[in-house]
Amino acid sequence: MNLKMKKHQLKAKKREIFGKKLKGMRRKGIMPGVVFGSKFNSIAIQFDLLEFRSIYKEVGETNILEVSIESDEAYPVLVKKVQLHPLSDLPLHADFYKVDLTQKVNVNIPLVFIGESEIIKSGEGVLLELMHEVVVECLPMQIPSSFEIDVSQLKTLGDSFTLKDLKLSEGVEVKLESTELICKIVEPMKEEVEAPVITPEEVEVIKEKKEGEEGESSDEKEVKKEAKKESK
Structure with a gap:
């Protein structure tokens, strides 16, 4: 689990x-924006775009940011939503959500898959990712930035990670059943061999050829047979 304790502050003004x-x-x-x-x-509020982009790259939506509005106090907030140009x-x-540092909050924490599994590398198995984030409850200053999932620990088919395998700091609680699957090693899907597609034109040619062969008399077949012998 990664925790970021660096303090970030965004200077803003009231917007009219x-x-x-x-x-x-x-x-x-x-x-x-709005708090x-x-x-x-x-x-x-309003604030410098470049300054916000720089800070947002570091804090994302899982780390506390202080918004300082003119001469007023700095408000501890989480970035709740960012609207982007299409x-x-x-x-x-x-949108900035003002938090009470003494009250627990629910936050979506991203899952980051790291490492390399030998069974995946060999092609004998593939990683089925069932989750990419998980909801936790904790105090604002305890919010983890992410959870790392080391897939190199998965050795054979059927090996998996569940929520109970996450390394949680004291005070951080996952809001789902601990048995919920995060990822699992499964067999690769077998490619199905497609039957050759025969066009209507090809069907007609085959039909005509077959009818032609069936229409030959026994004498004609014998003549062709003798001709082949003489050519040899």
Whole structure:
């Protein structure tokens, strides 16, 4: 399990621009967002796009970020959702969820598959990945950035990882049954040999050839037989 304790802070200002006017703001490299939370009055904010992209690469949606709004206090938040441009993938808007550092939260943690299994390398088995993230409950400062799954430990067909195999820090709880499968080594799918496809034209040719052979008299067949002998 990976934990990131580095402190990140995003400087922001209260936003008074909404709707269609946001396009002009984005052209200047300013990105809109909102801070919201339980028993918290939402605050519309704006901040530098490049600064946000740099921080977001490190914190993702599983690490605490502080949003400092002008001269107000810095709010501990999780990036809840980032809206992206459908063509350029540039961030258009971000939702920040204000957390209470003393209250547990539920967070989706990504599963990262590492290592190389010999049975997969030899082609005798393939890795069936049944999960790519898992929901955990913990305090905000205990949120892991990811869980690593070392597939080199899987040696034979049927070997698997379940949720109970995850290395959890104290205070981190998985919100699913511990017997749930994460991944498993299974047999490769056998390729089916397709029967040759015969076109209607080919069927007609075969039919005509067969009818021609059946239409020969016994005398004609005997003549052909004698001709073959003489040619030899």
